[in-house]
Amino acid sequence: MSLVPGTVRPRRLRTTPALRRLVSEVRLHPAELILPMFVKEGLNEPVTLGGMPGVMQHTLESLLEAAREAVDAGVGGLMLFGIPEHKDEIGSQADAPDGILNRALGLLAEHLGEDTVVMADLCLDEFTSHGHCGVLDSAGGVDNDATLSRYAAMAVAQARAGAQVLGLSGMMDGQVAVCREALDEAGFSDTVIMGYTAKYASAFYGPFREAVDSELQGDRKTYQQDPANGREAMRELSLDLAEGADVVMVKPGLPYLDVLAEVARESLVPVWTYQVSGEYAMIEFAAAAGAIDRERAIEESLIAFKRAGADAILTYWATEVAQGLNGPKP
Ligand code: PBG
Numbered sequence: 001m002s003l004v005p006g007t008v009r010p011r012r013l014r015t016t017p018a019l020r021r022l023v024s025e026v027r028l029h030p031a032e033l034i035l036p037m038f039v040k041e042g043l044n045e046p047v048t049l050g051g052m053p054g055v056m057q058h059t060l061e062s063l064l065e066a067a068r069e070a071v072d073a074g075v076g077g078l079m080l081f082g083i084p085e086h087k088d089e090i091g092s093q094a095d096a097p098d099g100i101l102n103r104a105l106g107l108l109a110e111h112l113g114e115d116t117v118v119m120a121d122l123c124l125d126e127f128t129s130h131g132h133c134g135v136l137d138s139a140g141g142v143d144n145d146a147t148l149s150r151y152a153a154m155a156v157a158q159a160r161a162g163a164q165v166l167g168l169s170g171m172m173d174g175q176v177a178v179c180r181e182a183l184d185e186a187g188f189s190d191t192v193i194m195g196y197t198a199k200y201a202s203a204f205y206g207p208f209r210e211a212v213d214s215e216l217q218g219d220r221k222t223y224q225q226d227p228a229n230g231r232e233a234m235r236e237l238s239l240d241l242a243e244g245a246d247v248v249m250v251k252p253g254l255p256y257l258d259v260l261a262e263v264a265r266e267s268l269v270p271v272w273t274y275q276v277s278g279e280y281a282m283i284e285f286a287a288a289a290g291a292i293d294r295e296r297a298i299e300e301s302l303i304a305f306k307r308a309g310a311d312a313i314l315t316y317w318a319t320e321v322a323q324g325l326n327g328p329k330p
Helices: 009-014 017-020 060-073 100-111 143-161 173-186 202-209 232-244 254-266 277-288 294-309 318-326
Strands: 033-038 047-049 052-058 076-081 116-122 165-168 192-199 248-253 271-274 312-314
Touching: 009 017, 009 047, 033 060, 033 100, 033 318, 047 202, 047 277, 052 060, 052 192, 052 202, 052 277, 060 076, 060 100, 060 271, 060 318, 076 100, 100 116, 116 143, 143 165, 165 173, 173 192, 192 232, 192 254, 202 277, 232 248, 232 254, 248 254, 254 271, 254 294, 277 294, 294 312
Parallel strands: 033 052, 033 076, 033 312, 076 116, 116 165, 165 192, 192 248, 248 271, 271 312
Antiparallel strands: 047 052
């Protein structure tokens, strides 16, 4: 095919803001943004996090207030993480009905359950004295199958507390099947399971460790995926789907857009992604240093997830971005 120079002009579709808006392949909507939130037991007032400017560890009161603000802005859901005062070897507070996470889930479900989707992180790392996502065996390794029974108990406790979606972030083999069975047996067949299908052992979780007062020494490389492996994510996907996951997830976000795109192509259920703490910190600190335009970098990073195929995005900017999307357009 010979092109006459000047007749084929892709720039033609870029000439005005209105035309660019019209031909935009993807766009953001508040309903597909999910706000991760932290609630900590024993706080008298919220604490700001050094590694995540603008993100707080909440008291129950400030949690409800911030959750209301998010819901008013139209965000699609709230993903809750809890930090107990007392941590132990098996993470007892994770499934205790009066544990901080379960109390907070109950509070949000009671006040906002009609207007938004209340979600719970289902993992032991915030609750264990050693900081691992599971219980340990006698050699100090993470015991997959012993952990599964803890997850099953957590699933039922969180559903009972009022969570509608459970985010299984521990990367134990068989976690979706075991939680599904426990939920169904306890009468919670409508509780949704979101599998953290492809969760990588990532340096980008750095600031999150401060957010949950993590006790972890070492790393999670025996259970989270190796950053080098993409094909393995597809194996995890087929397992999670076979075990009954209702939603699947790729995490972190930007460093794994290739994985997200492939999972989005193959998945029969909604695909979400998590713009994690380190991704948040990179943009906040680079913007604070004057190196990049904060708002544009935030928007561009979120649009990249949509282009790659994400149906919804967990982001610490959910409220702010949703408010911006609702506001007057330039
Ligand atoms: C584990 C969990 C982690 C994150 C979400 N769930 C930490 C980890 O796996 O080490 C990280 C989220 C973030 O960095 O924003 N419960």
